[in-house]
Amino acid sequence: MSKTGTFDLASGVGGKIEKKEVLSAFEKYKKYHACDGEAEEERKANYIDMVNKYYDLATSFYEYGWGESFHFAPRWKGESLRESIRRHEHFLALQLGLKQGQKVLDVGCGIGGPLREIARFSGTYVTGINNNEYQVTRGKELNLIAGVDNTCNYVTADFMSMPFADDSFDGIFAIEATCHAPDVFDCYKEIFRVLKPGQCFANYEWCITDFFDPNNANHQRIKREVELGNGLPDIRSMGQCIEALKQAGFEIIWDKDIAIDSPLPWYLPLDKSHFSLGNVRVTVFGRFFTRNMVKILERVGLAPEGSQKVQAILEQAADALVEGGKEGIFTPMYFFLARKPSAN
Numbered sequence: 397m398s399k400t401g402t403f404d405l406a407s408g409v410g411g412k413i414e415k416k417e418v419l420s421a422f423e424k425y426k427k428y429h430a431c432d433g434e435a436e437e438e439r440k441a442n443y444i445d446m447v448n449k450y451y452d453l454a455t456s457f458y459e460y461g462w463g464e465s466f467h468f469a470p471r472w473k474g475e476s477l478r479e480s481i482r483r484h485e486h487f488l489a490l491q492l493g494l495k496q497g498q499k500v501l502d503v504g505c506g507i508g509g510p511l512r513e514i515a516r517f518s519g520t521y522v523t524g525i526n527n528n529e530y531q532v533t534r535g536k537e538l539n540l541i542a543g544v545d546n547t548c549n550y551v552t553a554d555f556m557s558m559p560f561a562d563d564s565f566d567g568i569f570a571i572e573a574t575c576h577a578p579d580v581f582d583c584y585k586e587i588f589r590v591l592k593p594g595q596c597f598a599n600y601e602w603c604i605t606d607f608f609d610p611n612n613a614n615h616q617r618i619k620r621e622v623e624l625g626n627g628l629p630d631i632r633s634m635g636q637c638i639e640a641l642k643q644a645g646f647e648i649i650w651d652k653d654i655a656i657d658s659p660l661p662w663y664l665p666l667d668k669s670h671f672s673l674g675n676v677r678v679t680v681f682g683r684f685f686t687r688n689m690v691k692i693l694e695r696v697g698l699a700p701e702g703s704q705k706v707q708a709i710l711e712q713a714a715d716a717l718v719e720g721g722k723e724g725i726f727t728p729m730y731f732f733l734a735r736k737p738s739a740n
C-alpha cells in the first residue's frame with residue numbers, strides 16, 4: 397500500500413532503527429556534522445553509518461513530501477512537479493540510448509521511483525543498488541504494487557564496493573546519490589568497473605558551482621546546512637567531478653549544469669515565498685501543518701521521540717537549498733554523460 401499520510405510519515409520516522417533509539421540516532425547523526433575537521437573525518441570514515449542513519453530518519457518525510465522519486469528537476473511553465481520529475485528521468489534514459497531488454501543499474505536508487513519509471517519507459521531491466529535496508533524494503537513493496545517486480549529489482553549494498561562482476565551493465569545512471577560517496581574518484585572507478593566497454597554512465601550530481609566563494613562566510617554556512625540536512629560529506633565542485641571521471645577512465649561526452657536552462661527555478665517547490673496547489677506539503681502552509689502534526693503525534697507517542705528534531709533539520713536544509721539556488725552557488729543537477737572506452 398502506498399504510504400502517503402501524516403500517520404505513515406510519523407510511524408516511519410527512524411526506518412529500521414528501534415523507535416526508542418531514534419532520538420539517540422539523531423544525536424549521533426548530528427555529531428557527524430559538528431563544525432570541526434575531526435567531525436569531517438568521522439563523516440568520511442563512517443559514511444555508511446552516517447548516510448544510513450540519515451535515510452532511516454528522513455525517508456518517511458521524503459516520501460510524504462516528494463512521492464516515490466527523491467530528486468529535483470528543471471521546471472517548465474505549466475508543468476506539475478510530478479511531470480517535471482518524470483521528464484527529468486526520461487531524459488536520462490534517452491541520453492543513455494537505452495534499448496528494450498538491456499540490463500541497467502541505478503546507483504543509489506532510493507525507494508525506486510526513477511527505476512520503475514525508466515524500466516517502463518525504456519523496456520529495460522533495472523537493478524537498483526542501495527545500502528539502506530528500509531528503503532529497499534519499501535522499494536520492493538512499491539515494485540509489487542506497480543506490477544514491475546519482474547523487470548525491477550534491488551541489491552542492498554554499498555555502491556563504493558558493488559557485488560557485481562566487471563563489465564555487467566549496458567547502461568548506468570545515478571540521480572542525486574553519488575554526492576554521498578566519501579570519495580568521488582573511488583565511486584566513479586567502481587561504476588566504471590561494472591559498466592560494459594563502449595557503454596555510458598549518466599548522472600545528476602549535487603555540486604557547488606563556480607559562484608561559491610570559500611572565503612564567504614554566508615556561502616560556507618549555506619553549504620554546511622545543506623550537508624547536515626542531507627546526509628552529505630563535503631559537497632564537491634563540478635571541476636572535481638569531471639577530473640575524477642577522467643581519472644577513472646571515462647571519456648566525457650558532454651556535461652552541463654542543467655539548472656541554468658530551467659525556465660522555473662528547481663528549488664521552487666521548497667521556496668517559502670511560493671505557493672503551489674500541486675505540491676502543498678512542501679510549501680510554507682504544508683510545512684506548518686506537518687510540523688504541528690508531527691509535534692502532536694510525538695507527544696501522544698505515535699511518532700518516535702526525536703521526530704520533531706529530524707523535521708527541524710530537514711526544514712533548515714530545505715531553506716538552505718533555496719538560498720543556495722538563489723545565490724547560484726549550488727546545483728542538484730550537474731549532468732554528465734560519460735562513456736567507458738570500447739575494448740579494442
Ligand SMILES: C[S@@+](CC[C@H](N)C(=O)[O-])C[C@H]1O[C@@H](n2cnc3c(N)ncnc32)[C@H](O)[C@@H]1O
Binds near residue numbers: 466506509
Ligand atoms: C537523494 S536519494 C536519491 C534516490 C533516488 N536516486 C531518487 O532519485 O529517488 C540518495 C540515495 O543514495 C543512497 N546511497 C547513499 N550512499 C550510498 C552508498 N554508499 N551505497 C548505496 N546507496 C547509497 C541512499 O540510501 C539514497 O537511496
